[in-house]
Amino acid sequence: MTETQTTNALRLLQSADALRAGLAGEFSAVHGLSVNEFFMLLHLERSAKHRLPRVELAKRMHVSASTITRMVAPLEKIGLLGRDADARDARLVFVVLTESGRARLAEAQTTFSKRAGYVFRDRWSDAELAQFSELLQRLLAGVPEPLA
Amino acid sequence: MTETQTTNALRLLQSADALRAGLAGEFSAVHGLSVNEFFMLLHLERSAKHRLPRVELAKRMHVSASTITRMVAPLEKIGLLGRDADARDARLVFVVLTESGRARLAEAQTTFSKRAGYVFRDRWSDAELAQFSELLQRLLAGVPEPLA
DNA sequence: CCATCAAGCTTGCATATGCAAGAAAATTGC
DNA sequence: GCAATTTTCTTGCATATGCAAGCTTGATGG
Numbered sequence: 001m002t003e004t005q006t007t008n009a010l011r012l013l014q015s016a017d018a019l020r021a022g023l024a025g026e027f028s029a030v031h032g033l034s035v036n037e038f039f040m041l042l043h044l045e046r047s048a049k050h051r052l053p054r055v056e057l058a059k060r061m062h063v064s065a066s067t068i069t070r071m072v073a074p075l076e077k078i079g080l081l082g083r084d085a086d087a088r089d090a091r092l093v094f095v096v097l098t099e100s101g102r103a104r105l106a107e108a109q110t111t112f113s114k115r116a117g118y119v120f121r122d123r124w125s126d127a128e129l130a131q132f133s134e135l136l137q138r139l140l141a142g143v144p145e146p147l148a
Numbered sequence: 149m150t151e152t153q154t155t156n157a158l159r160l161l162q163s164a165d166a167l168r169a170g171l172a173g174e175f176s177a178v179h180g181l182s183v184n185e186f187f188m189l190l191h192l193e194r195s196a197k198h199r200l201p202r203v204e205l206a207k208r209m210h211v212s213a214s215t216i217t218r219m220v221a222p223l224e225k226i227g228l229l230g231r232d233a234d235a236r237d238a239r240l241v242f243v244v245l246t247e248s249g250r251a252r253l254a255e256a257q258t259t260f261s262k263r264a265g266y267v268f269r270d271r272w273s274d275a276e277l278a279q280f281s282e283l284l285q286r287l288l289a290g291v292p293e294p295l296a
Numbered sequence: 297c298c299a300t301c302a303a304g305c306t307t308g309c310a311t312a313t314g315c316a317a318g319a320a321a322a323t324t325g326c
Numbered sequence: 327g328c329a330a331t332t333t334t335c336t337t338g339c340a341t342a343t344g345c346a347a348g349c350t351t352g353a354t355g356g
Contacts, residue, residue: 002265004277006257009167009264010296011284013187016164018291019157021210034312039161055334062169064314069336071312091321091334109154116157117150123286129152135280136159138271143166148158182342203304212344217306219342239304239351 012139023115031108036061038112040071041080041105042147044097051084051096060145068095080104160287171263179256184209186260188219189228189253190295192245199232199244208293216243228252 023035033041043060044050052060054068061068072095075081080101086092097105120129140146171183181189191208192198200208202216209216220243223229228249234240245253268277288294 001274001277002261004274004281005264005268006261007296008277008281008284009260009267010190011281011288011294012160012164013168013183014291014294014296015284015287016160017210018288020161035161036312053334062165065335066315066337067313089322089334093335112157113150113154116153119157119287119290120153123289126149126152128283128286129149129156131279132283133152133156133159135276135283136156136163138276139163139267140159140166141271142267143162146159146162148155148162184342201304213305214307214345215343237304237352241305 019115019119022119023112026111026115027108030111031104033104033108036063037071037075038105038108039147040068040075041097041101041108043145044081044095045102045105046147049096050102051094053086053092053094057095075101167263167267170267171260174259174263175256178259179252181252181256184211185219185223186253186256187295188216188223189245189249189256191293192229192243193250193253194295197244198250199242201234201240201242205243223249 020035023038027033027035027038031038039061040057043057044052054072055065058065058068063071072081076083079098082096082098084094084096086094124132137146168183171186175181175183175186179186187209188205191205192200202220203213206213206216211219220229224231227246230244230246232242232244234242272280285294
């Protein structure tokens with residue numbers, strides 16, 4: 001039914017907005033990271049050699065290439081990210097997650113999990129959580145390289 | 149389980165991002181509206197007298213009051229929104245959805261539903277859609293005045 | 297009543313982000 | 327092998343948004 005689909009899309013966007021808003025404050029205050037920066041580190045951590053070309057990051061995060069350029073700069077400056085040239089293609093500039101970056105990410109993931117626990121704290125049985133997980137995964141079928 | 153909660157939170161954010169990114173392009177091209185503007189019109193349409201104080205809009209949309217001020221201005225200029233003073237409290241400036249605004253919103257909702265249909269087009273039975281709807285509603289329990 | 301504090305809104309400044317143009321390098325077509 | 331096209335990345339400009347300060351109006355306490 002179209003109506004249910006529309007309702008679901010609205011609910012999906014609203015609940016994600018609420019979650020993201022909750023995360024944003026805690027993240028910047030506690031870890032000095034924006035939610036988007038957190039996602040960027042996460043994509044890198046889960047990639048081979050902890051690195052990705054900028055274009056690939058842009059696609060996965062649904063942002064423009066220029067945004068990646070500008071997001072990386074300050075994180076590189078504080079040592080969470082590094083850069084790696086590709087021997088075969090001089091156009092490529094890999095973004096690399098450093099050890100320091102992995103450590104920071106690990107801290108942020110703790111906060112993330114805590115918030116996730118808070119969101120699902122009430123009225124959710126294990127079965128429902130698993131069911132929700134399954135349905136969300138199905139929704140992510142169209143997304144290349146999902147994080148989870 | 150904490151792990152499932154964390155996975156669900158990640159999936160929720162990623163799938164919402166993907167949906168929002170898909171909507172954004174079509175929305176601005178076809179209707180001259182951003183996704184956030186669409187949500188603003190939607191909140192107004194579903195309120196008494198099609199109007200809300202700016203502070204209330206800010207809370208519901210998880211944005212700052214200044215953002216509301218600046219989002220409303222251009223929409224007011226093109227006649228989609230109007231303003232209403234409160235007789236009792238001169239501080240309040242209601243944002244009102246005009247007839248023209250309702251018409252524009254209706255068009256945008258068609259696009260929204262089409263996109264929602266696209267997202268859920270495959271592999272989703274009616275039962276699964278209903279189940280997902282139920283779980284998302286539960287997630288929205290903590291959100292005051294959800295849109296759906 | 298007046299003084300103080302709180303609430304709603306707007307504005308200045310800083311940051312974030314997209315688009316379009318440009319630079320450098322790789323690929324394609326002939 | 328060279329010109330034209332495509333790809334990757336960066337930069338200039340415009341828009342979007344948050345925070346803090348300021349303004350106006352209400353509420354509160356004495």
